[in-house]
Amino acid sequence: MDPEEFRRAGHAVVDWIADYWATLGQRPVTSQDPPGALAAALPAGPTAHGEPVAALLADLDALVTPRLTHWQHPGFFGYFPANTSGPSVLGDLVSSGLGVQGMLWASAPACTELETVMLDWLAGLLGLPERFRSTGPGGGVIQDSASSATLVATLAALHRASGGRWRQVGVDRRYRAYTSTEGHSSIEKAARIAGLGGDGVRVVAADPQTLAMDPDALRAAIRADLAAGDVPAIVVATIGTTSTTAVDPVPQIGAVCAEYGVWLHVDAAYAGAAAVCPELRWSHAGLEYADSYCFDPHKWLLTGFDCDAFWVADSAELVEALTVLPEFLRNAASDSGAVVDYRDWQVPLGRRFRALKLWFVLRWYGVEGLRAHVRSHVALADRFAARVRADDRFVLAAPHPFSLVCFRLAAGDEASAGLLERVNATGRVFLTHTRVAGRFTLRLAIGSPLTTQAHVDDAWELLSEAAGR
Ligand SMILES: *Cc1c(COP(=O)(O)O)cnc(C)c1O
Numbered sequence: 001m002d003p004e005e006f007r008r009a010g011h012a013v014v015d016w017i018a019d020y021w022a023t024l025g026q027r028p029v030t031s032q033d034p035p036g037a038l039a040a041a042l043p044a045g046p047t048a049h050g051e052p053v054a055a056l057l058a059d060l061d062a063l064v065t066p067r068l069t070h071w072q073h074p075g076f077f078g079y080f081p082a083n084t085s086g087p088s089v090l091g092d093l094v095s096s097g098l099g100v101q102g103m104l105w106a107s108a109p110a111c112t113e114l115e116t117v118m119l120d121w122l123a124g125l126l127g128l129p130e131r132f133r134s135t136g137p138g139g140g141v142i143q144d145s146a147s148s149a150t151l152v153a154t155l156a157a158l159h160r161a162s163g164g165r166w167r168q169v170g171v172d173r174r175y176r177a178y179t180s181t182e183g184h185s186s187i188e189k190a191a192r193i194a195g196l197g198g199d200g201v202r203v204v205a206a207d208p209q210t211l212a213m214d215p216d217a218l219r220a221a222i223r224a225d226l227a228a229g230d231v232p233a234i235v236v237a238t239i240g241t242t243s244t245t246a247v248d249p250v251p252q253i254g255a256v257c258a259e260y261g262v263w264l265h266v267d268a269a270y271a272g273a274a275a276v277c278p279e280l281r282w283s284h285a286g287l288e289y290a291d292s293y294c295f296d297p298h299k300w301l302l303t304g305f306d307c308d309a310f311w312v313a314d315s316a317e318l319v320e321a322l323t324v325l326p327e328f329l330r331n332a333a334s335d336s337g338a339v340v341d342y343r344d345w346q347v348p349l350g351r352r353f354r355a356l357k358l359w360f361v362l363r364w365y366g367v368e369g370l371r372a373h374v375r376s377h378v379a380l381a382d383r384f385a386a387r388v389r390a391d392d393r394f395v396l397a398a399p400h401p402f403s404l405v406c407f408r409l410a411a412g413d414e415a416s417a418g419l420l421e422r423v424n425a426t427g428r429v430f431l432t433h434t435r436v437a438g439r440f441t442l443r444l445a446i447g448s449p450l451t452t453q454a455h456v457d458d459a460w461e462l463l464s465e466a467a468g469r
Contacts, residue, residue: 009053016057017089020065021072024450028427029075031067038067069430074450077459078432080242080270080404081447084304091360092304095353102351105339106331112340115142115355121362122297122309125370126275129288132311134340140311141345142354146269147186149294149310150236152318152346154190156292157234157263159321167321171195174230178221180206180213180248182241184267196233208437211244211398213237215252222260234263237290239283240271243434244398244406244441247271247283254289266293269308273300274402276370280378283401292318300403300447302373303361307354310345319344377403377446380456384444387460393467397436403446406436409467413440422466429459 001009031037041063071082102111119140123132132138143149154177158166161175175196179187181203191201202225205217222232235257237248250266257264266287272295274280287293294310297303312318323344325334333339343349365373381403388394388407397406409415417440420433434441442463446456 012053012057016060021450024070024073025075025455027065027070027073029073029430030069030424030427032427033067038063072448072450073430074448074452074455075429075459076448076451077444077446078430079443080299080445082298082305083300083302083447083449084298085302085361085364085449087360087364088302088304088357091357092354094360095356098353098356100353102353103343103349104329104331104334104341106333106341108353109339111351111353111355112342114353114359115342116140116340118142118355118358118362119309119311122358123311125362125367126272126295127278127281127284128275128293128311129290129313131288131313132293137316138311138313139315139340140309141342142351142358143294143308143310143346144306145186145298145308146184146267146294146296147189148347149292149308150184150186150265150267151190151193152310152322153236153263153265153292153294153312154194154196154234156312156318156321157265158194158196160263160317161231161233164320174200174225174228175233176200176202176222176225176230177234177236178202178204178218178232178262179236180204180238180241182206182211182213182243182246183236183238184242184269187236187267206246211241211246211436213248213253215249215256218253219256219259222256222262226260232260232262234265236265236267239266239268240274240402242270243443244436245271245400245402245404246398247401250284250286250289252286254286258289263291264289266290268293268295270296270299270404271402272309273297274374274378276301276367277374277378280374280402297358297361300374300377301361301370302365302449303357307358315340315345322346373449374403377451380446380451380453381405381444383453384446384456384460387464391464393469397439397441405444405446406434406441407444408436408439408441416440416442419463419466423459423462426462429462431459 100108100111102108105112116134120133177191188198188201202221205214237250237253239247275284292312296308298305298307334341381400385400385405388396395408395410397408420442432443
């Protein structure tokens with residue numbers, strides 16, 4: 001494909017995406033096809049001779065989009081949002097076109113420097129503590145996901161807890177990780193990969209009302225492990241848990257971590273985006289205690305997957321934990337110590353130019369545009385929750401500080417599960433569920449940029465009708 005062919009095909013693809021977004025609301029949110037439908041519709045192998053891009057676009061329409069769950073659909077209320085936006089797609093397109101490898105500063109200087117600056121911008125946008133800025137020992141980096149952020153935080157924490165021994169000898173003691181009953185599954189996955197084992201994760205009790213970690217229970221767990229000769233390595237606190245968006249008491253948790261010298265990682269994968277609004281920054285209290293913090297711009301900040309923003313207060317510990325320098329990567333810039341080599345801040349060696357999509361998003365929307373985006377969803381969640389609260393057939397299952405509302409039917413689990421199935425079968429909305437205190441609970445997560453008040457009102461009408469008497 002020469003540049004002129006690319007230009008023509010590229011325009012057609014951009015048109016195709018614009019048409020997809022413009023017509024999304026008219027499609028069913030989810031596919032009704034059985035598993036295997038797409039696989040059965042595809043040929044057994046590639047064509048012998050090349051085809052035009054137009055043939056591919058036709059098959060996207062005929063075969064692929066009818067069999068998708070449409071995450072950008074205005075009626076998509078499942079999981080957490082994974083919203084994207086025009087500027088994000090365009091920034092990513094530029095990244096694809098440049099095709100650079102940002103493993104070292106020397107391999108892609110602007111890729112590294114733009115990333116450092118974007119993470120500083122983001123730290124300012126969220127009002128994060130100064131210690132995370134690149135102007136001191138700290139700094140930020142883009143990971144593919146919050147799961148990877150938790151993994152590298154766990155590795156750096158092991159490095160610290162072992163006094164640097166872990167790097168050479170591996171896991172030679174019983175190191176422990178702590179999170180609450182509401183912590184994300186990626187914490188156990190990180191512990192398994194890091195060699196702590198699933199049993200190395202201490203699951204600390206949460207307050208039954210707020211579902212936030214109980215800091216006294218955390219202290220008790222750390223003391224018990226120390227008494228048994230084990231080594232507390234990392235505490236993972238959550239701002240905005242996945243199930244219900246509970247906010248752990250980071251100031252108290254941070255004080256416990258400081259008392260025992262344990263690494264504190266704060267996982268704000270979804271709710272971190274809320275901190276762009278000063279009125280929602282209460283959720284980030286205590287962050288000055290954190291050794292590391294992450295959130296996913298790919299969830300609620302209009303930046304397409306994948307983009308996790310991860311900061312450390314002291315990058316030296318992270319780099320010491322992860323660096324391996326083979327001869328073929330040696331270069332004068334790295335040797336000078338004057339540059340950042342992001343390969344040492346993550347698990348893979350290679351990395352894409354993901355800072356571009358952040359740059360496009362931050363410049364297109366501006367601070368006020370991003371605040372308006374978050375605020376509109378918080379207001380819509382409030383409006384929806386008020387309706388749930390006012391209807392005696394429904395029960396609000398948890399507080400709703402951000403844009404997720406958790407609710408159930410007073411009639412019980414079976415009725416709630418049936419309701420979820422019926423509304424999702426309409427194809428107009430898509431909700432997912434969780435369990436809160438053992439009870440089946442519906443989750444309505446607002447986050448698509450296309451979702452307006454009319455869509456949230458429509459979701460309520462559907463739920464209300466389907467709930468019966
Ligand atoms: C979504 C989520 C994760 C995992 O996110 P990925 O970026 O997909 O790895 C981790 N923690 C919390 C609290 C989440 O909500």
